[in-house]
Amino acid sequence: MELLLVVLSISLQLNSTKMNDKKRQQIAWYKENQPLGKSLGYPDCCIQEFCDQPPSWMKGRNPSKDDKRRMNAATLAGWFTGFVPCSDHAKQIVAGKLNLEDLIENRDTKWFLFPMENF
Numbered sequence: 001m002e003l004l005l006v007v008l009s010i011s012l013q014l015n016s017t018k019m020n021d022k023k024r025q026q027i028a029w030y031k032e033n034q035p036l037g038k039s040l041g042y043p044d045c046c047i048q049e050f051c052d053q054p055p056s057w058m059k060g061r062n063p064s065k066d067d068k069r070r071m072n073a074a075t076l077a078g079w080f081t082g083f084v085p086c087s088d089h090a091k092q093i094v095a096g097k098l099n100l101e102d103l104i105e106n107r108d109t110k111w112f113l114f115p116m117e118n119f
């Protein structure tokens, strides 16, 4: 009985360490990318979703239908813009109800215009 409790407690600790690592990684990723996304003029919902799913987590898993749609929405005439919109915005873009560039607001002038000026 005591042994079982020890095993249970160790496995709970391991689980929470794993979760904390993931959470820490997510927080670090957010701190790094949130100000960048803001400066690039991306909407909060899209920044949040991008930060919730660091690209390193997507490697090694098959892209879901949603991943593909978001990547599709991030691409203009075969050019990957680097701006991956959130699921909701990706749906609207793919349905032709919205343009990716319409989502950009208050972009810092130090960046190139979106999409590229000569695009």
Ligand SMILES: [Zn+2]
Binding pocket: 043, 044, 045, 046, 047, 085, 086, 087, 088, 089
């Ligand atoms: Zn969005």
